[in-house]
Amino acid sequence: MSEDRRLDVLRAIVEDYVATKEPVGSRALVERHSLGVSPATIRNDMAALEEGGYIAQPHTSAGRVPTDKGYRLFVDQLSTVKPLSSPERRAIGTFLETAQDLDDVVDRAVRLIAQLTQQVAVVQYPSLRRSALRHVELVPVGLRHLLVVLITDTGRVEQRTLELGTDLDESVVARLRTRLNVSAAGRRLSELPVALGELTDGFAPADQVLVNAVVAVVEETLAQESEERVVLAGTANLARVGSTDVRSIGPVLEALEEQVVLLRLFSEMAEDHAAVAVRIGRETQHDGLVETSFVTTGYGDEGGGSVARIGSIGPLRMDYPGTMSAVRAVARYLTRILAQ
Template identity: 60%
Template sequence: MSEERRLDVLRAIVEDYVATQEPVGSRALVDRHHLGVSPATIRNDMAALEDEGYITQPHTSAGRIPTDKGYRMFVDRLATVKAMSPAERRAIETFLAEALDVDDVVRRSVKVLAQLTNQVAIVQYPSLTRSTVRHVEVVALDGARVLLVVITSSGRVEQRIVELVETPSEELLSDLRGRLVRATVGQRLPEAALRLAELIDGVEPGDRPIVTSIVTTLSHTLSGERSEERIAVGGTANLARFGADFDTAIRPVLEALEEQVVLLKLLGEATRGPGDAAQVRIGMETGHDGLSGTAVVSSGYGSDAEILARLGTVGPTRMDYPGTMAAVSAVARYVGRILADG
């Protein structure tokens, strides 16, 4: 019971400090929380928590505040993810569902995540090296031209006009369309590009100039999709709301946000997907010295079978962890669903 009570005391200290930004004393815990014990017992529990490194006293005769170790214990054992209200869930889903394309989905995700958490939001564009080909279409245009359309599992649509040496017959385009679909659909983009080369040898010699032009363009399109990782950042102005949390650290935080490699490392490996609890890294767990006063909450997004990329938030260690974890998980889930249905 003593250990459970100390965990309850730690939870109360974290919640009060996050809410008030003031060190928490034993009297405040008695007044605000129904812990069922005397102030003297709470003081003893606070002393034990301080000895174990979960809380600290910033000033003489002041109350206590959580340490990074205390926040970690809170997240691992005490925090329960807040349930988002039906209105919040509908607002997220409606706002994201109005997106016109993948880029718009990312922009809207950054915006809604920053608004929900009042933190800096980071969203990685879908990792196209992990995307698969969903559909390929070849459409005859006027003259010796065709329109090549590629749709990937990440929802991206690529269109290319191919200038041919002569006007192709509908029979040839129909046959080639079937070959392209069989060779690429369901394949990851790099593998699909490699399989296309085999198609040229399988057609009649007289058709090879036309087929070569179309296949070469498609191969370049698929290979071109493997561009460098891109990141969208929003809500940087929220740093100004953190006040004393970032008085001495706002510059290194801003510098870190300008470095794409740092942002990718902050989001971590996308080992968790929609429906799983968000990952939380606190203080030095971020792996960046300039972010020792921050915490990062992140999650992978995509389908149940495949994670396409990651998203998350950066804020002070004194954050609403349950609420932030709920927001990150919810946005990740809706983004994955929209891309899967797109």
């Protein structure tokens, strides 16, 4: 049979199954799609697809449903990710651009993905391991307390208060602030030890106590806050009628609670060459997620890389083009906002 026609038949089966939640028969394909061939030819094509493992018959006298292999071929044949409509893009931009800080941005993004896809949304916090320092602020608070504020290029803000044994000299604080930002701003976490180690040069011995104390609190803060974490929203969508096999909800929820599972998937999928990566069923390599698919993309670096990932987890029978489009669109807005 024609390879192109086989793909057309598979595409029609996937689209109908996603839309109707019912196994698809040859008669339905003839009625709903202009495939340009006879019902007998379509039945032959379906038989060949079934033999190849791309579709399966759930029970006798039923139509056919896509298998993991069939979904994979369908996704791989998507030449482009369909764009969102102009109203949808405007709504995303307005919703995210009014966020107050990084926590608010992440919270809004994960809720937005869940709403757009009606599935489980997952957003990875920008990691300090992949972020760079944008600015360090030193604010005297009283005579012997110094507020150290770290701001990363992804919008994370970390604060620590330093208690000193002697009164602060504001001129020394101002010089240290300048030196810190010249030496450390724009550097990744892995590059900071060398830059911070050279800060004491040029300061009087009496002032080096302050310098060392500030360097220590900066290093400790970055080390403590470098732990990877993810935020979820939309887990209730799993319970919607027809969204997922009821028997699979428990294992899926257990898998979602294990952040290490999600972080592993994010890490592995970051290595995919596709702009939007998709893992289907057993490709997730986790027993609890065999009835789901995971769609992700990176965000946070306008240069083409990423500092974290965003994604959506839903049933195998998901709207792949729509989910991929929503995830990519929100990721692009996140990247733009974090770069401001």
